[in-house]
Amino acid sequence: MIIAEIALVAIIFFYLYFKKRTASPQTRGMLQRIEVRLANQTLSPIEIRIESNRPTQLLIHRLDREPDDELFEIEDLDIYELLPALHTTIISFQADKRGKFKMVLAGQREAGVIIVI
Numbered sequence: 001m002i003i004a005e006i007a008l009v010a011i012i013f014f015y016l017y018f019k020k021r022t023a024s025p026q027t028r029g030m031l032q033r034i035e036v037r038l039a040n041q042t043l044s045p046i047e048i049r050i051e052s053n054r055p056t057q058l059l060i061h062r063l064d065r066e067p068d069d070e071l072f073e074i075e076d077l078d079i080y081e082l083l084p085a086l087h088t089t090i091i092s093f094q095a096d097k098r099g100k101f102k103m104v105l106a107g108q109r110e111a112g113v114i115i116v117i
Contacts, residue, residue, distance in 0.1 A: 032056045038070070038083065038111075039063040043103060046112035052098050058091040074114060076101045 032054050037044045041064060050056050062070065062083045070083045072091075076099075083089050095116040103112045 030054065033059065035059045035061065037061050037063060038072075038105075041070075041105065041109070043105075043111040048103075048112070048114045050095060050114065050116055052095050052116045055092070055094050058093070059088055060091065061088045062086065070105055071107050072111075073104050073107070074101050075104070077114075 032050050034048055034050065034056065036048065036058065038060055039062075043060075048058075060072065060081075060083055062085060064070070065085050068085050070085075071080070072083050072089075073080045076097075077093060077095055079091060079093055081089060081091050095114075098116045101114050101116065102110050103114055105111045
C-alpha cells in the first residue's frame with residue numbers, strides 16, 4: 001500500500017515537473033518588437049512572423065531619401081502609416097486575427113507578408 005502511494009506521488013511529481021510548459025499569462029502579454037529595413041524601396045526581411053493577441057511594435061528603418069514620404073499599409077490589419085525618408089517609424093498594434101497579410105508600399109507594391117500565428 002505504501003509503495004503504491006509513493007509510486008503515485010512520484011508519477012504526479014514527474015508529470016508536473018516534465019510536462020510541456022505553455023506560455024504563461026506574463027509571456028503572452030509581453031511586447032513583440034520586430035525591426036525591418038526599407039532600403040531601395042525594398043523591405044528586409046520580406047516575411048515577418050508574430051503571435052496573435054500580443055502587443056507588437058514594428059520598427060521600420062527607412063533608409064531611402066526619395067520620395068519624402070512612403071505609404072506603408074497592411075490593409076487587413078487596418079495599419080496605414082506614412083514613413084518619412086531617413087527616419088525610423090514605430091507602428092504599435094495587436095493582431096487579433098491569424099493568417100498571412102500583405103505589406104504594401106505606395107498603395108500598390110506588395111513588399112512582403114506578415115504571418116500572424
